[in-house]
Amino acid sequence: MFFVALLYALFASVFTASKQALEYAPPFFLVGTRMAFAALLMLAFHALIQRQSIAPKKGSIWRLVQLGVFNIYLTNVFEVLGPSVLNIL
Numbered sequence: 001m002f003f004v005a006l007l008y009a010l011f012a013s014v015f016t017a018s019k020q021a022l023e024y025a026p027p028f029f030l031v032g033t034r035m036a037f038a039a040l041l042m043l044a045f046h047a048l049i050q051r052q053s054i055a056p057k058k059g060s061i062w063r064l065v066q067l068g069v070f071n072i073y074l075t076n077v078f079e080v081l082g083p084s085v086l087n088i089l
Contacts, residue, residue: 018080031076 021030046054056064 015079022080027077027080031073031080035073035076 018030025033043054046052
């Protein structure tokens with residue numbers, strides 16, 4: 001139960017950290033950097049623990065790119081942009 005509470009606390013802290021980081025970096029760069037860092041961590045974890053190839057099939061690369069851009073990247077950009085747009089209004 002402790003780890004569940006820790007997970008939610010860390011997830012909630014991302015919003016506060018993102019709002020503070022917007023003072024120093026534009027939203028698209030901020031989210032892109034965060035996603036790149038997360039991807040490197042996940043790939044390193046997979047390489048150390050699973051030791052299996054994760055190369056996608058040739059036909060699925062375009063779908064993975066679309067999924068990454070629309071489902072992950074843009075949703076996070078809008079999440080970060082939301083509070084700053086509300087401050088302007």
